[in-house]
Amino acid sequence: MKKMKIQSKIFSILALSSLLFTACEEGNKDIDKIFDETTRGAVLRTISGGNAVFNRFDTSTVWSVELEEQDQENGGLLEKVEVFVNFDDNTPDNGETTTTEALLQTLPASSFTTGPFGLPRVSTSATFQEALDALGLEEGDFDGGDVIEFRMELTLTDGRRFSNDNDSATLNGSFYSSPFFYRGNIKCLPPDPVGGDYVLKLMDSYGDGWDGAKITVNIDGTSTDYTFTSGSEASFTVNVPCGTSTLVMTYVPGNFEGEHTYTITAPTDELAASDGPSPSPGEIALNICKDGPCTMAK
Structure with missing residues (x-):
């Protein structure tokens, strides 16, 4: 059985390897098609970071992400990226906490630098406490298991906006990794081991x-x-x-x-x-x- 499993895995790997040389080319075709056929294409690609763990007992813990923007002018249409936060309450035992999405940061085009592929890049971060303050949350409103949600909204110079609600499945699930949305999972990380x-x-x-x-x-x-x-x-x-x-x-x-x-x-x-x-x-x-x-x- 193990031999059959290995043979099956090897066959799958060989089949996939035949696609590797065309994967990037197909990815480029995806985004080229968007830019060629519509004026509504723009991408915020995740370079590093994105999702994070916030320590329930340490509000100085940090969420961070590095982003790369791409549009049909290779970044020439970028005006700003706004970072919004919201709260997902998964712990009803301490009462229900509801919030309204709040603006956490605004990243103007001037805060971006040119990346290795000639496209604008920016790194940003926020502490757990900064996210709590933006949402108006205090001790007792949150616990381990809850989630701080981070949503990116990209604005172009002509006023068009892009976020996770109009992000295509192609770009979200492909090499371009453009979800416009990340999570800061709150976990109780005890300062000392629990015996x-x-x-x-x-x-x-x-x-x-x-x-x-x-x-x-x-x-x-x-x-x-x-x-x-x-x-x-x-x-x-x-x-x-x-x-x-x-x-x-x-x-x-x-x-x-x-x-x-x-x-x-x-x-x-x-x-x-x-x-x-x-x-x-x-x-x-x-x-x-x-x-x-x-x-x-x-």
Whole structure:
């Protein structure tokens, strides 16, 4: 079965590789077609950043993004980009919080510089506190699990405006990566590790284990790898002693990443993390808002 799987994957890779030489060309045709056939084309391409994690306990944490603007005059029509914020309340336990979208920043054309492809680029950022202030939110209005939404609105010199409501699926889902919209996910990132038992549930949609992927748990400098080599899922209980100084969980990718998902349940019974298919590599941010058993035992 594994051989068939590998053969299938290899066939898919070969099929895809035959398209690689035309992918960029087709992408260029997409945007050229927009610019040639209509006067309504403009793109805000995401170069880096965009989505972020805000620490519920640290309002100095930062959202940032680098953008590249492109229009039929290669940036000559750019007037400004406005950054708006709104709030998505996903935690009804602390009451319902409603907001009206608010203007956070205005980026005039003069704040852009010329990028490596001759198109205007700009980098911008905002702290969690700046977003809260713009929305008029205070302590108690938000919690881990809520989301700060960032919406970009591009204005051209002739007055036309573009945002996520008139963004085409072609540009949003392609190489051009032009969503005009990003999220700052609010998570409770405890200043000190929460002691107790964590439950790691690892899942593979094909049913042949995690193909070399693993979650590494480092407790006060001692690392342990958690993975499985056969079957559809495996669960592990990881005890973090009370008084632990450092706790770092890291996802390390393997092969066939599209098959992998995981969940991590905290000692407080909260869903501390989940990801996949194709989980993000690197350190896993644990969202734990409640007091753990070690705190309650004091």
